[in-house]
Amino acid sequence: MLSSSLQLGALTLPNRLLMAPLTRTRASAGHMPNALMAEYYAQRASAGLIITECTMVAPGTSAFGADPGIYDEAQTQAWKQVADAVHAKGGRIFMQIWHAGRAAHPGLNDGAETVSASALAIEGEVHTPTGKQAHVTPRALRAEEIPGLVRAYAEAARRAVAAGFDGVEVHGANGYLIDQFLRDGSNQRDDAYGGSLAHRARFLFEVLEAVCAAIGSQRVGLRLSPLNSYNSMKDSDPLALTAYLAEQLNRFDLAYLHLMRADFFGLQKADVIPVARQHYKGVLVGNMGYDAEEAQRAIEMGQLDAVAFGTGFLANPDLPQRVAAGAAWNAPDPSTFYTPGAKGYTDYPTL
Template sequence: MLFSSLQAGALTLPNRMLMAPLTRTRADAGHMPNALMAEYYAQRASAGLVITECTMVAPGTSAFNAEPGIYSQEQIEAWKQVTAAVHAKGGRIFMQIWHAGRAAHPAMNDGHENVSSSAISIDGEVHTPQGKLPNALPRELRLDEIPALVAAYAQGARNAIAAGFDGVEVHGANGYLIDQFLRDGANKRTDAYGGSLENRARFLFEVLDAVTAAIGADRVGLRLSPLNSYNSMIDSDPVALISFLAERLNSYKLAYLHVMRSDFFQAQKGDVMSPARAHYKGLLVGNMGYGLEESQQALAAGQLDAVAFGTGFLANPDLPARFKAGAALNAPDASTFYTPGAKGYTDYPTL
């Protein structure tokens, strides 16, 4: 099953192994994509679909300092080398479009204030160009500011298509802006964007309305992480949240729904994949900790339609070939996940 083709919206995928979005902080100054990134993604073009790292839809929203952007003409031009390199290898590539919300520290953004659904900061400290600093308290977004944010996602999607991408994945996971609206641990609003599931999901659906109108729903995916506590996230009822979202997302006819099934820190536990499958009629992608055997079983049982592999693809540019051959896998080197340069990025060996 893992090696069979799959129709994902406008694309025919040659296999059901997606490369999950992975922050790698190799962009140049000004959040510019570069030739090293083109090499990295092209090496992994045998994935059924490559999904890029989170990419800024607006300036002043950096959470990692060296992540790429898609809000300027220069960035669009620079991304063209990446998409051309992947397409030259016969691959397909989506860009993950993203706004960090409260995770964007002013010290990384020339003092630009960070914003969120509510004025609640992430716990702990963050690495900035000025060293380790406490996470900054965000300003609660005003109602009149929300339409411009929605428009930034739509423009980011248009820019991605202009740069040669086959589509976009809307980042609704891991405690960034959309997720900050979705989960009640971060969203304490009392207006139309807070309280009920319907209200907390309003911003997500406005973004999806705008992005699908901009480039077509068949070129749009969505990633969610109802359990992940990364960035100090929690929800009082993650199963109800994913059930509600999965049901409502059917009307969008997206290319896929990409669900992270667990919590990086194991602080929150539960089964969110079963309700996602029960309620979502479209193409469902599972992610986090799937190996070859479990992936095959999940696909055979109809629990998933595809599987996204993160560190598997990070350390094994030829992961599909390795799986097919039953070959050993390279181990990922966590010490180089976010360091500059080719080491631990483009130097993992192929078979």
């Protein structure tokens, strides 16, 4: 089943092993994609679908420093080398589009103001060019500012397709801006964007409507993480949130829903996959901690349609071939996950 084809929106995937989005901080100055990134993604073109690292939809919203952007023409042109390199190897690639919200620090963004759903800071510190600094308390966005943010997502999607990408994944996970609206631990608004599930999801749905209108819903995926506490996130009822979103997402006719099933830190525990499967009628992709055997079982049992592998693809450019052959996997080297250069990026061996 992992090696079987899958219709995903406008694409026919040759297998059901997707490459999950992975921040690697290899972009050049100006948040510019480059030839090294093109080589990295092209090496992994045998994935059923590659989903890129999170890519900024607006300036002044970096959470990592060397993350790429898709908000100006130079970046759009530079991304073409990545899409072209993947397609030349017979691959398929979506760009994950993203606004960091309160995870964007002024020290990484030339002093730009940090914004979020509410004026609540992430706990702990962030790496900046001048060393570790505490996360700042964001300014709560005004309702009249939100349409401009929605347009930024739609324009990023248009640019991604213009650069040759097969589609985009809207990043609604891991404590970034859309997720900051979705979960009640970070959204304490009392207007039309806060309070009830319908109000907290309004920003997400407006983004999806705009992005789907810009490039067609069959080219759009969405990633959610109802349980993940990364970036100081929590929701009082993640199962209810999952059920509501899964049901409502049916009206968008998306290419897929990409669901992170667990919490990086193990603080919040629940089984969100069956809830999503019950309510969502489209292609459901699972992610977090799957090996080939568990992924195969999940697909055979109808729990999922595909599985996204993160560090598995990071360390194994030829992961589908290894799975098909029952071969051992290379172990990832965490010390090189975010360091510059080719080491731990494009030098993992293939079979």
